[in-house]
Amino acid sequence: MKESKVMLIQYLTGAFIIVLGAVHFALLxxxxxGYDNALKFSTVxxxxxxxxxxxxLLLAALTxxxxxxxxxxxxxxxxxxxxxxxxxxxxxxxxxxTFLWGTRTVLVFLGVIG
Amino acid sequence: MGLARAPKxxxxxxxxxxxxxIRFWNRNxxxxxxxxxxxxGVGVGIYFVLHIWETSNAATALQLxxxxxxxxxxxxxxxxxxxxxxxxxxxxxVLHSLNGVRLLVSEQGWLIGKVKRPTYPLLPSSLKGAQxxxxxxxxxxxxxxxxxxxxxxxxxxxxx
Numbered sequence: 001m002k003e004s005k006v007m008l009i010q011y012l013t014g015a016f017i018i019v020l021g022a023v024h025f026a027l028l029x030x031x032x033x034g035y036d037n038a039l040k041f042s043t044v045x046x047x048x049x050x051x052x053x054x055x056x057l058l059l060a061a062l063t064x065x066x067x068x069x070x071x072x073x074x075x076x077x078x079x080x081x082x083x084x085x086x087x088x089x090x091x092x093x094x095x096x097x098t099f100l101w102g103t104r105t106v107l108v109f110l111g112v113i114g
Numbered sequence: 115m116g117l118a119r120a121p122k123x124x125x126x127x128x129x130x131x132x133x134x135x136i137r138f139w140n141r142n143x144x145x146x147x148x149x150x151x152x153x154x155g156v157g158v159g160i161y162f163v164l165h166i167w168e169t170s171n172a173a174t175a176l177q178l179x180x181x182x183x184x185x186x187x188x189x190x191x192x193x194x195x196x197x198x199x200x201x202x203x204x205x206x207x208v209l210h211s212l213n214g215v216r217l218l219v220s221e222q223g224w225l226i227g228k229v230k231r232p233t234y235p236l237l238p239s240s241l242k243g244a245q246x247x248x249x250x251x252x253x254x255x256x257x258x259x260x261x262x263x264x265x266x267x268x269x270x271x272x273x274x
Contacts, residue, residue, distance in 0.1 A: 011221070039188050041185055048172070059166075066159040098162075102169075109176065
């Protein structure tokens with residue numbers, strides 16, 4: 001994929017994260033009855049069940065944005081093509097594993113995984 | 115007479131390191147915002163992975179039918195040190211987000227000064243628009259939102 005397209009996705013996921021991240025922040029504070037209440041197990045179960053799909057979308061956007069961001073920071077050190085390919089593949093694998101790990105949490109709360 | 119051996123080609127280019135994003139001299143405000151964007155991005159990124167692990171404990175608690183798995187972890191993390199760390203994450207996330215919006219805006223060519231023939235004192239015309247006030251505003255708003263995070267983490271969360 002062209003680097004300009006990757007950066008476009010980086011910007012779009014960034015904008016998306018700001019919107020969903022603000023909702024996540026609100027649910028942890030004033031919309032969730034305060035930080036203390038938001039972390040009670042019953043509240044966590046309710047929040048994940050009600051907003052599971054939104055969390056999955058946030059997870060997908062964050063995984064791309066974070067791991068592509070790490071890749072940008074590391075490839076800007078300009079250590080050659082082999083280095084850049086190694087960084088890209090290592091971070092793609094790490095990002096994939098993180099995404100699957102987070103998806104498992106969402107699927108458990110949505111009742112897909114028992 | 116043999117030919118002199120050509121130097122072995124190397125991929126090492128340390129300019130990317132020493133002249134790149136960790137260069138700390140000849141900086142203006144925007145250059146500091148650039149470094150801050152990198153540092154906060156890496157910090158929040160590392161926290162994101164830890165947060166995935168943290169929340170997976172809630173799923174495990176649900177699977178086992180044992181809320182103590184989650185509540186035990188939350189009780190362990192309910193201390194001033196952990197909440198200070200979360201406050202730093204909140205500050206980093208807000209700074210990174212708002213500066214990201216500034217970058218999106220400037221990438222479109224909005225709110226930057228018009229290109230003009232350079233005249234003394236040779237200030238870049240791109241910095242003569244609303245970019246710098248926007249940069250200062252985002253730092254101030256970030257600290258205001260972090261003050262709210264402080265209230266939630268320490269007053270509501272720890273009962274200070």
